[in-house]
Amino acid sequence: MRPRFVQLAGRRKRKPKICAGMTWEIITQESAEQGDVAYQGWEFERQEYPSVRAIVEDPDIQYKSWGGWACSPAQPDDWIVGEGDVDMYTGEETRYDLFVRHCDGAPLTHGETWFLHKKLGLRGKIAPKSAFDEARRYHRLFGTQRALT
16 A cells, blocks of 8 residues: 655645746847847846746747757757847847746756756757756755756
């Protein structure tokens, strides 16, 4: 007979919420010649979602053209880089970046990263599960994200 799950102190462990932020930058012909952006800012800085599924179902995120992860293979502390949309009249290019983490600061799990990768149609590879497990262990011990080198 298998032991039953015992609920301590009448509480269940709550699943942490996911926080996302999206930045934008506009590149003009003049700023491209200087190797800079003309304008940049936050579309939204810290928006809470109940799960990664809710992120990919958000129309503000779902209908952007996402390219891939900032690094390949994608690491636990990585972000998603968008493909540029070019305005055919002005020639300005608008790019978006998407930053996704747990609201407590913990990195995403390997499964959550894989889900985003598949549902947003991202290019590139994802680091092995062991890299994600190590980053989450580090966060639990020290409360911050380890700088990946």
